[in-house]
Amino acid sequence: MSVLWWMLLIVLAAGGVIGWHCYHYPGSWRHTFGAEHDGARRDLDTARGALRRLESSRRKEVSGAQAGVDAAAATRRRRIREIEQRIADLREPGRGTLREELGPLSLYQHVLEVRTDDERSDLPLHGISVRSDHSADAGHVYVVDPGGRQHLLTYPAAETAEDRLRRFVVDVHNAIADAKALQVRNASRIRDAEADLENARSDTSKQTRAQERLDETTARWQDDPRIPKARKELEAAHDRWQALTGRRPR
Structure with a gap:
């Protein structure tokens, strides 16, 4: 400067x-x-x-x-x-972690994702049911969603072994049982949380x-x-x- x-x-x-x-x-x-x-x-x-x-x-x-x-x-x-x-x-836990996939079905912690040519749906596990049957040429998985609609997924035998398909359906059954048990626990937790919320709103x-x-x-x-x-x-x-x-x- x-x-x-x-x-x-x-x-x-x-x-x-x-x-x-x-x-x-x-x-x-x-x-x-x-x-x-x-x-x-x-x-x-x-x-x-x-x-x-x-x-x-x-x-x-x-x-x-x-x-x-x-x-x-x-x-x-x-x-x-x-x-x-x-x-x-507690009310809407989302998908959770991915557990396994089989073609157009993806099993998450809280939902079963179903993909077809027309749509993709996340079905809450606690509200669905699933079963399978098999023929010489293919295996079939039937998923009933919470609204009562059925979804049919077909797996050609040449592409998916029968025991693989059966294990997947068993895993879905077990995940559904876990989800229903979680729903019961969450219902109690929601009641407790709603009581906490009422107290928090009224406590000035x-x-x-x-x-x-x-x-x-x-x-x-x-x-x-x-x-x-x-x-x-x-x-x-x-x-x-x-x-x-x-x-x-x-």
């Missing part, structure tokens, strides 16, 4: 300092900077500082109490959302306590005589400065 730039920065900084002093201590150059008026300037600074510290304390306390209210409300909302998500997951105790603290803090500062007193003292300091200089500080 060149000397010219440094000189410009110094001039700007000095101008900023002078401007700040002229704004805070309006009047002649002697009033703003003269040593003989140090006491008058300290008088202003003392009154300004006293009011500023009190107002800063008030802002911090009221802001902290308001943050407590906001935090309590956010905690309650988060708890409600978590319980609602838990209930949703933390918010109430936080709001009471905010109200108490706000009321205490409204009744506190120190800020009005500090404002009067600052006005008196302004009066003294105006009487001295003919200019009133802001």
Whole structure:
């Protein structure tokens, strides 16, 4: 950076300092900077500082109490959302992990995916039934969906061994049994979670306590005589400065 730039920065900084002093201590150059008026300037600074510290304390306390209210409300909302998500997951657990596949059938932890030329369906295991039969040329799997519709899947014997097909159907049967048992357990869990949700929605105790603290803090500062007193003292300091200089500080 060149000397010219440094000189410009110094001039700007000095101008900023002078401007700040002229704004805070309006009047002649002697009033703003003269040593003989140090006491008058300290008088202003003392009154300004006293009011500023009190107002800063008030802002911090009221802001902290308001943050407590906001935090309590956010905690309650988060708890409600978590319980609602838990209930949703219990009711609709999704596919789960893939266990095995056999052609157009894919067995997942919670559903049996059936793919045909016309559609693809995720059938919840707890609501379906499955059976198979075999001929010399092919094996057949019949899946009854929760609505009662049947799906027929045919596996040519040359492509799928009969024992492979039978093992797959047995695995589906066992997965259906597991899914039905899980449904029973989940029904109980859902009832418990719904009770938790009702409690979470009705429990506003933390918010109430936080709001009471905010109200108490706000009321205490409204009744506190120190800020009005500090404002009067600052006005008196302004009066003294105006009487001295003919200019009133802001």
